[in-house]
Amino acid sequence: MEIISSILVILILQLYTVSSSITSVYLQTRVFQEIQTCENDYYHHPISEHQVVSQIDCSRLCTSVEECRQFMFDKQTKLCSLFEAGENCFSAGDIQHKVCYRQKSVCNATKCSRCPVCYYGEQCENIIVDCQDGHDRSVAPINSGRRSFIQPSANGPVIEVLCDFKWRKTMIMRRITLCKEVNFNRTWNEYVMGFGTIHGEYWLGLENVFNILQNFPTTNKLNILLKVGYKPISQSHYRDFDISNDSDNYTVSISGFDNGTTGDSLTNGIYSINGRPFSTYDRDHTSHNCPGRFSGGWWYLDNPICSRANIFGRRSGDTLESTCHWKDNLGLETNFTKINMVLRRW
Ligand SMILES: *[C@@H]1O[C@H](CO)[C@@H](O)[C@H](O)[C@H]1NC(C)=O
Ligand SMILES: *[C@@H]1O[C@H](CO)[C@@H](O)[C@H](O)[C@H]1NC(C)=O
Ligand SMILES: *[C@@H]1O[C@H](CO)[C@@H](O)[C@H](O)[C@H]1NC(C)=O
Ligand SMILES: *[C@@H]1O[C@H](CO)[C@@H](O)[C@H](O)[C@H]1NC(C)=O
Ligand SMILES: *[C@@H]1O[C@H](CO)[C@@H](O)[C@H](O)[C@H]1NC(C)=O
Ligand SMILES: *[C@@H]1O[C@H](CO)[C@@H](O)[C@H](O)[C@H]1NC(C)=O
Numbered sequence: 331m332e333i334i335s336s337i338l339v340i341l342i343l344q345l346y347t348v349s350s351s352i353t354s355v356y357l358q359t360r361v362f363q364e365i366q367t368c369e370n371d372y373y374h375h376p377i378s379e380h381q382v383v384s385q386i387d388c389s390r391l392c393t394s395v396e397e398c399r400q401f402m403f404d405k406q407t408k409l410c411s412l413f414e415a416g417e418n419c420f421s422a423g424d425i426q427h428k429v430c431y432r433q434k435s436v437c438n439a440t441k442c443s444r445c446p447v448c449y450y451g452e453q454c455e456n457i458i459v460d461c462q463d464g465h466d467r468s469v470a471p472i473n474s475g476r477r478s479f480i481q482p483s484a485n486g487p488v489i490e491v492l493c494d495f496k497w498r499k500t501m502i503m504r505r506i507t508l509c510k511e512v513n514f515n516r517t518w519n520e521y522v523m524g525f526g527t528i529h530g531e532y533w534l535g536l537e538n539v540f541n542i543l544q545n546f547p548t549t550n551k552l553n554i555l556l557k558v559g560y561k562p563i564s565q566s567h568y569r570d571f572d573i574s575n576d577s578d579n580y581t582v583s584i585s586g587f588d589n590g591t592t593g594d595s596l597t598n599g600i601y602s603i604n605g606r607p608f609s610t611y612d613r614d615h616t617s618h619n620c621p622g623r624f625s626g627g628w629w630y631l632d633n634p635i636c637s638r639a640n641i642f643g644r645r646s647g648d649t650l651e652s653t654c655h656w657k658d659n660l661g662l663e664t665n666f667t668k669i670n671m672v673l674r675r676w
Contacts, residue, residue: 351438354393356431361402361419362529376402376411383408385429393436399446400432415447416477417490418529447471448478457481460542461493461500462675470495477528482541489538492528494672499553500542502534503671505654507645514626514642518613521627522576533642536580536608539673540573546675547572552584554592554641554656555670564664566590566656568597571673579607579615582629593658595639601659603629603637625652641669 377397382388385403388410392398395412402411402419406427413419419430435454436444445454450469459482464470470478470493478493480500492501509530516525524535543550552571555563569586584604587594596603606629611621620630626642639656647653656664 352393352436353438354389354436355434356389357434359400359417359419359430359432361421361425361428361430362527363421363425376413378412380410380412381408382410389431392433398433399444400430402428402430404428420529446479448480457488459545460673461491461495462498464493465495465498472496480542482538482545486538486541489524489534490528491534497674499672499674501670501672502539502542503532503641503669504528505531505641505645505669507667511645514644516610516627518610518627521608521610536573537576540575540580542673543572549675551586551674551676553672553674554590555672564591566592566594566596569676581605581607592656592664593660593662595656595658598638598659600633601631601635601638603631606631623649623651641671
């Protein structure tokens with residue numbers, strides 16, 4: 331459950347910097363063994379590295395560097411690495427002796443001068459509800475960085491997500507063939523909570539998607555973006571997208587296919603998933619073992635076809651149907667190397 335990072339917080343390290351009127355709060359998070367060959371891995375690289383005496387010195391160093399938002403300390407070698415943003419630290423080597431802390435805030439008595447990305451307010455007390463909110467409130471880093479914290483429901487968890495702030499998109503799902511494959515053959519509960527990591531492949535979770543959609547109930551659209559080799563991004567675009575709640579099995583409501591370049595796979599005639607509940611292998615709402623055959627969860631049809639598209643399938647499956655694919659209403663198939671599901675309001 332890497333994406334639901336607040337759960338991973340183990341202890342709070344609170345300290346006063348030299349000026350003694352400034353309080354920096356750091357939260358401990360996970361250290362990741364670096365996943366090789368993922369794209370966009372620029373964020374793994376530290377701003378700088380220093381030899382220090384203790385963990386506290388490392389945190390002081392981070393407080394003193396304006397761009398620093400997290401640090402990693404190696405207890406054995408006493409190496410202190412400063413990072414710009416994000417929830418977790420990465421290491422190519424052994425992570426056993428390493429600890430990672432992310433900055434929660436740097437504040438004086440009245441005002442915070444640093445908050446985590448997309449937290450805002452005098453005391454960093456507010457968090458954006460989705461990526462578009464970050465854009466609209468002008469609290470998002472438009473030109474750098476795509477990782478952000480969001481809190482879709484006021485009392486729900488703070489989650490980490492990939493954003494496209496410029497185009498106001500919240501990425502709810504991501505597959506990349508170059509990354510280490512994440513297993514999408516998961517239980518109902520895992521599909522509800524989310525799984526994977528934003529550093530590779532992930533699904534944000536039905537409950538989180540539901541909460542994002544609840545904030546602006548009438549204006550959500552879904553883009554399914556497929557990257558085919560080195561060609562420009564292709565997409566299929568649905569103007570109206572919504573899902574219902576848990577007790578309604580997250581039934582999907584989808585329409586308004588908008589002439590995308592990869593065709594309509596989801597709302598055409600007998601292939602339309604509109605009105606279908608979500609299914610997983612342990613909560614199958616089809617009578618055709620669709621989650622088992624397609625090796626994932628989805629709003630499968632209740633007929634032997636199961637679905638025209640299988641974007642939650644395996645990247646290399648045992649059978650054709652269990653393998654990731656996107657077929658349009660005419661049966662034309664798009665072979666993709668990347669696929670994203672993104673939400674946007676209009
Ligand atoms: C707190 O910091 C803000 C700027 O971040 C500054 O304007 C203000 O004077 C500081 N207040 C105190 C009490 O130091
Ligand atoms: C879930 O959604 C259904 C259908 O919209 C509604 O009748 C029901 O009250 C909702 N349940 C909860 C717990 O919100
Ligand atoms: C949701 O699914 C469960 C079984 O998984 C079923 O008992 C229940 O009736 C479904 N709810 C609705 C509203 O269809
Ligand atoms: C899709 O767009 C193209 C070019 O704009 C247009 O020629 C075509 O008729 C459109 N197709 C549909 C189904 O709207
Ligand atoms: C999915 O996972 C379940 C439970 O581990 C397993 O029984 C099933 O064979 C898996 N399906 C596929 C297609 O891998
Ligand atoms: C997609 O990939 C499969 C298997 O590699 C291949 O047989 C098929 O021709 C490809 N389809 C297209 C449209 O490129």
